[in-house]
Amino acid sequence: MKNGKIVDSFSKAIHDIHDGATIIVGGFGLCGIPEKAIIALRDKGTKDLTIISNNCGVDDWGLGLLLANKQIKKMISSYVGENKIFEQQFLSGELEVELVPQGTLAERIRAGGAGIPGFYTATGVGTAIAEGKEHKVFNGRTYILEEGIVGDFALVKAWKADPIGNLIYRKTSRNFNPLAAMAGKITIAEVEEIKDLGELNPDEVHTPGIYVQRLLLGENYEKRIEKRTVLQA
Numbered sequence: 001m002k003n004g005k006i007v008d009s010f011s012k013a014i015h016d017i018h019d020g021a022t023i024i025v026g027g028f029g030l031c032g033i034p035e036k037a038i039i040a041l042r043d044k045g046t047k048d049l050t051i052i053s054n055n056c057g058v059d060d061w062g063l064g065l066l067l068a069n070k071q072i073k074k075m076i077s078s079y080v081g082e083n084k085i086f087e088q089q090f091l092s093g094e095l096e097v098e099l100v101p102q103g104t105l106a107e108r109i110r111a112g113g114a115g116i117p118g119f120y121t122a123t124g125v126g127t128a129i130a131e132g133k134e135h136k137v138f139n140g141r142t143y144i145l146e147e148g149i150v151g152d153f154a155l156v157k158a159w160k161a162d163p164i165g166n167l168i169y170r171k172t173s174r175n176f177n178p179l180a181a182m183a184g185k186i187t188i189a190e191v192e193e194i195k196d197l198g199e200l201n202p203d204e205v206h207t208p209g210i211y212v213q214r215l216l217l218g219e220n221y222e223k224r225i226e227k228r229t230v231l232q233a
Contacts, residue, residue, distance in 0.1 A: 009216075048073040052077070055079045154181055154188070
């Protein structure tokens with residue numbers, strides 16, 4: 001490590017992610033995903049992972065790379081419709097899946113990061129989501145108890161940072177990243193730019209550096225488009 005939180009390689013940043021670890025991963029589709037850290041984790045070969053993320057990439061990119069390498073044991077996510085490997089592994093029993101409504105997933109991660117062990121929500125009442133969960137009535141309406149999520153590690157992608165880990169995300173690539181950064185016991189952030197201390201406007205910081213333990217500068221991001229839609233000429 002150099003300059004405190006700044007790490008000089010992705011392999012060093014993820015070196016202690018162990019078999020069986022629980023990892024919260026930022027991103028939505030292929031937008032704002034920590035693609036370099038995911039590749040490093042694939043190359044390391046860590047297995048039996050529990051991954052909490054909105055979705056699981058596509059067959060040849062993002063978290064789909066870990067699926068293809070059979071490193072993921074369980075997915076906790078809200079949308080899984082873009083990945084044939086995901087479908088195959090789920091139907092064959094290789095992959096355990098916990099589907100969570102998207103808003104509930106976001107709040108479970110946020111609650112975990114805020115030190116809140118659980119909360120009540122009306123979302124999912126009367127559906128399979130509610131099976132086995134505590135029910136409680138408030139003001140005549142039924143709610144179910146959902147637990148906060150904390151990860152052993154969190155992998156996030158930001159646009160800019162300073163050396164102490166303050167992060168700024170760019171537009172919609174913010175998505176789940178600030179929540180994930182809060183909820184990891186060790187948060188590893190990869191960024192496109194690292195500015196000098198004092199260069200970032202404090203009013204524009206989305207994630208305070210206190211939540212970030214390791215920081216990396218990435219280069220040559222692919223920024224793939226998940227589905228390209230164009231108008232006919």
